[in-house]
Amino acid sequence: MPATFLLAFTSLVLSAVIGVPLGIISALTRGRWPDNLIRVGTVVINTVPDWWIGLLLLIILGGYLQVVPLSGMQDIGDGSFWDRVHHLLLPAIVSSIGGWIGFSRILRFEMLEVLNQDYVRTARAKGLSHITVIVRHVLRNAMLPFVTSFGSIFLLVLSGSVLFENVFFWPGMG
Numbered sequence: 638m639p640a641t642f643l644l645a646f647t648s649l650v651l652s653a654v655i656g657v658p659l660g661i662i663s664a665l666t667r668g669r670w671p672d673n674l675i676r677v678g679t680v681v682i683n684t685v686p687d688w689w690i691g692l693l694l695l696i697i698l699g700g701y702l703q704v705v706p707l708s709g710m711q712d713i714g715d716g717s718f719w720d721r722v723h724h725l726l727l728p729a730i731v732s733s734i735g736g737w738i739g740f741s742r743i744l745r746f747e748m749l750e751v752l753n754q755d756y757v758r759t760a761r762a763k764g765l766s767h768i769t770v771i772v773r774h775v776l777r778n779a780m781l782p783f784v785t786s787f788g789s790i791f792l793l794v795l796s797g798s799v800l801f802e803n804v805f806f807w808p809g810m811g
Contacts, residue, residue: 651737664745687800688800688804699727739790
């Protein structure tokens with residue numbers, strides 16, 4: 638169980654680290670090329686099964702380029718922190734794909750909703766800078782649904798870890 642929770646927690650953190658900036662950029666550049674690129678990219682990536690992306694990355698990065706290990710949680714006889722991080726990197730990235738896509742979509746939608754509220758227009762009319770309005774008013778209020786979705790996405794990542802543990806030979810519950 639500790640190995641499964643390590644993979645799920647790392648995936649959740651990576652999902653937030655990747656998804657939040659993508660959602661913010663997408664909302665702030667609505668209708669322009671960064672927004673369109675992020676939305677099309679997330680749809681295309683979401684259509685491909687995560688385990689298939691994992692297998693492709695494992696073949697390319699682990700087999701041909703030999704940048705990442707092909708299996709396991711650590712090398713035999715080496716239990717160092719950096720060895721575990723090296724083994725955890727690819728499974729966590731692949732496992733976080735669905736999470737960061739969901740987080741970016743949720744945050745984009747919520748930020749677009751908050752950007753049209755009266756108190757945001759009032760803050761801009763008071764002369765507050767664009768960054769201050771975004772951070773203090775928009776982002777703070779748009780993060781509420783994002784934070785409440787953490788639990789459900791963590792459970793999805795945890796339940797999906799069985800598949801990723803089999804693809805990457807991760808020694809967890811799967």
